Amino acid sequence: MGGLFRKPHVTTDQTKTRKPAKTEASSGLQGVSAVERALTVLTAFQRGDGVVSLAELTKRTGLVKTTVMRMALSLESFGLIKRVEDGGYRLDAEVMRLAACYQHAFGLADHVTPVLERLARSTGETASFYTRRGEQRLCLFRVESASPIRMHVQSGDLRPMDKSAIAQVLRHFDVGRVAPKIDVPIYTSGVTDPHAASLAMPVFGPGGGLLGALALSGPVTRLTADYAERIRPELKAAGDELTKACGG
Structure with missing residues (x-):
């Protein structure tokens, strides 16, 4: 299968380093x-x-x-x-x-990893947790599907803020408020890669701030719209569980 799906192997991250955007805070202060x-x-x-x-x-x-x-x-x-x-x-x-x-101060891995392991085991798809880094999304934690055909992304990899379900969650909920007319989890198929599908759910922390996106991903032939609909309640429950565990 082409695109992002192939049998896993170790490679060097080819992601280009993003130049930091020059932003100005609401207080009028600028970076150095x-x-x-x-x-x-x-x-x-x-x-x-x-x-x-x-x-x-x-x-x-x-x-x-x-x-x-x-x-x-x-x-x-x-x-x-x-x-x-x-x-x-x-x-x-x-x-x-x-x-x-x-890792010690945040302790997020202790909460996220068991949920990812459970989701990957029960759905047969790869489970991930992404956070936003400017105009890129960072794969912070990941548990692979048992299938030999899966998405070629590893923890620590950066992906663009594209039209995928994961990027949509990170974009729409970035301010920590539920975006209007957004039904979660969000499902997309073939929007950035013809072979990739994903289902994503926001996870919130204290004060309603977005911690990241909890996601399931897989090939479009397996993570179909029908299958995504079947596993939506499980992903939503897992996202709500993580939000509660993280103080959201």
Whole structure:
């Protein structure tokens, strides 16, 4: 089967690094351009990277080499990246420490993973949890279908904010309010890839803020509209369960 579906194998993430949008908060405050450039360099690293050359970082960020080098010096002083002998760069230990702090403070995996495992087992489809990252969606957690034919996406991958059910949920409920005339879970089939279908449900946290999208995905030949209708109540119940568990 073509498109995004194939037998799973390990590959390097080819997602292009998104340049941060220059936004202005309602208070009138603006971000610091030098900080944004430094974070552009830091977030240019992709899953599967070892050492990344200066030329490659320049290509990924769109910044000139001298700027990348200056930003890298600042990041290196905080232990976020490290320059190696051949002139390339790799992520350093501070990134791991921050990731551990995030997981400890948020504890989302403890709530989400058991729900994903249950959904994947009962529906036969891949279960995922996505959050929004600007104009991209991040696959935060994922439990694969037992089928050898499944979507070639892994935890940590970035996908565009397209017309898929997952992106629609992240877009419509981004402000934490139920969007008018939106019946959830949302189902889409073949809208961004002719072989991919998905069913997605919002999950909310304290104060009604959107935590992410709980989703089931699979090939259009298996996750049909009829089958999606049959499993809608199960996904909705799981989404409501997660919302309650996360304080929403």
